[in-house]
Amino acid sequence: MEHWVFTLGGGVSRQWRKIPSPCPQHSPFTQGLTMNGRMYYLGLVPDLLSPVFVRFDISSEEISVLQNVEDAFWCRYYYTEIIEYDGRLAILDYSDLVKDGVMELWVREDEEKNSWSRKTLVLHPSHMNMVKTHIVHNMSLRVQGTTRNGDVILVPQHITRPDDQFIVLPQVTTHFYVFLYNLQKNHLRKVYIKSNRYNTKRWDVVGFDDIENFMSP
Known part of the structure; x- marks a missing residue:
């Protein structure tokens, strides 16, 4: 797996550059959400059932795998997306939305402590x-x-x-x-x-x- 970046503006040479990435091999499956100079997404790692939480720092161009949300298990990852909720990073699991009208919302309260709150939404x-x-x-x-x-x-x-x-x-x-x-x-x-x-x-x-x-x- 390779990672490439393309810098826009700032007088930087406009061409693709390959950057090093020590993080485990993974395949992104959600859209990237950018907040405070960092892009977040969920990815799949071979032989792992639960997705990994990935962060790309735009300034340092470092990619890292973060600690997973405690007690979270998204086996139906086609129905999971990273969103912004009230200015905070959140993960929305809507796998049961059409069938039962239920969604699970995980909101990150503290990045350093990896503290998340969980809320069940019922239509x-x-x-x-x-x-x-x-x-x-x-x-x-x-x-x-x-x-x-x-x-x-x-x-x-x-x-x-x-x-x-x-x-x-x-x-x-x-x-x-x-x-x-x-x-x-x-x-x-x-x-x-x-x-x-x-x-x-x-x-x-x-x-x-x-x-x-x-x-x-």
């Missing part, structure tokens, strides 16, 4: 009915970051498992929409994305500017 029955109405058959939801207001963006997706493989496909519909979930208020709402520029029925959310301006190619 209101009316919100659960909304999910059950729109997320049917082989559909699921995935976390695509948070808005500036701190709402978690939940994007509908199709999942197939041919030949024991796990394949995630974009949403197949002409109605562009996402769910926004407020963790602090425990409130879920559906937001339609209005656009007349696209004729395709297959689409996916790849980024966003703010709550009113989602990119939906």
Whole structure:
């Protein structure tokens, strides 16, 4: 495994540079979240059932594997994502969201002491009915970051498992929409994305500017 960085601006030569990495070989499976000059993500290590917590220091260009969250075990890592919660680093396990309306939120309280708090979030029955109405058959939801207001963006997706493989496909519909979930208020709402520029029925959310301006190619 190799790690490369590309520095933007600052008069530095704009080219890819290989950097040393003493951390164990791993494969990232979550999006990277950058906070206070450090990027965090979860990765898989061969022969380990539980993911590892990885930190990349942008200034020193050092990659390190941190101590795992105590008592946390994410065997269904396809449904785990690192997010920002109230200015703090957090890990959201939403593997039981569509089926039972339950999510587990781990919030880091102290980095040096590796102190985390755990909170179980349960959707209101009316919100659960909304999910059950729109997320049917082989559909699921995935976390695509948070808005500036701190709402978690939940994007509908199709999942197939041919030949024991796990394949995630974009949403197949002409109605562009996402769910926004407020963790602090425990409130879920559906937001339609209005656009007349696209004729395709297959689409996916790849980024966003703010709550009113989602990119939906």
